Amino acid sequence: MKQAVAVFMILQLLPWQTASADMADAVKSTKGYGSKGYVWGKLLPEQVAVLKLNGDAVRGKEAFRGCRGCHRPDAAGVTDGTYPRLTGQHASVVIKQVTEVRAGVRVNPKMDPFAAEHAVSTQEIADIAVFLASAETTRENGKGDGDYQAEGKALYEKGRCSDCHGRRGEGNENKAYPAIAAQHYGYLKREMDYIQKGVRGNSHPDMVKAIKHYTHRDIEAMADYLSRMSDYRQSGAERNAK
């Protein structure tokens, strides 16, 4: 047991040192999770406004231009996980994340200038969301080593992560739960880490609770498993069988 704790502690230290570039993101939000009055899913005024609009994928593709520098022209992000893959993400999720970054609920200094009001309009957020929901890429996502597949699957399903994010990692459009299948390994790992530490500002309190007791290795195993899932849209056979 002592050995396990020691290994865990060392593992815990390593990624924090190597991921120094991302440390700026790991700042507790004063408006988000852990702050007084934070309620997950309570609609911000801008979210109400966006949801009333009709998004347009053609306009969205053009508006996405301002995002391409980081998320790449095919919206597949960067495979090391610095920037997430956005292809096929639910429109509701994209709207929630962009508006919450902009409102400072989710602290994200890297994205801030590009998500601000003068950079992207309310209508453009709706357009981009529709565009991304149908966007596809031929590029492979960044995957884990594949060493912890069974372990990751067990943790993901028994830990009830799949209750919300789905057994295929497909998320839930109506509830704005993100699709996480085939996301970049590095991104999955980092965000789970942030959620566990309470520094992802728009975390769902249930998820913070659910992930609390997981070790760093558990998180790596789940990230490994999720990164090796096929794009949920491509697993139609399984969907039909359900």
Next chain:
Amino acid sequence: MRLALHRIRGSWLVGVAFLIPGMLLSPVITWAQTVPIAERLLLCGGCHNSDGNSAIPENPNLSGLDAEYIHRQLQDFRNGTRKSPAMSGIIPLVDEKEFEALAAFFSKQKPKPGGAVDAKLAAQGKEIYDEGIVGSAVPACSGCHNDDGSGTEKYPRIASQHSAYVIQQLMNFKSGERANDVRAVMRAVAKRMNEKEIRAVAEYVVTLKGAQE
């Protein structure tokens, strides 16, 4: 310059053409008068060349830039939102009514290919231009300005622009001295770059060809 003179040579306008800039530049007349574009080019062409391909690397090429973009810059120089020691002396001499035609004129001029570059520096710049700098969250320039630097109506063409000018503008965005980027995005990007990276990108921009028609 030669082009503009050729168009008015032999006409009675020739005298007026030389008179008007003289009058405008005199300290007595400090406000603008509308003049035909051929005559106005005597003023603009002095720094930007009458075909918009400036011979002086510190002065930007205007050829092929989006007309709306040029128009907005002229307005920003006029109202002080964009500052330039050179333009601040010139812009009061130009009537605002001419802005649209001037913008349209330079927009239609054919851009010249950029000059020789330091290939090693340009290669470093290409990396940044195409991929960004992931470690310091610098987005790829190509995301907005296109792979070929052709830009769009929202993001200006930067292909074959003078490197000295590009460096100066990026440094100005970085320091906040230039703050007329509509979406405030260039300031955010330039702040994340150091001078070495800026120089490399500027070197690569010179080699870009823009849209091939």
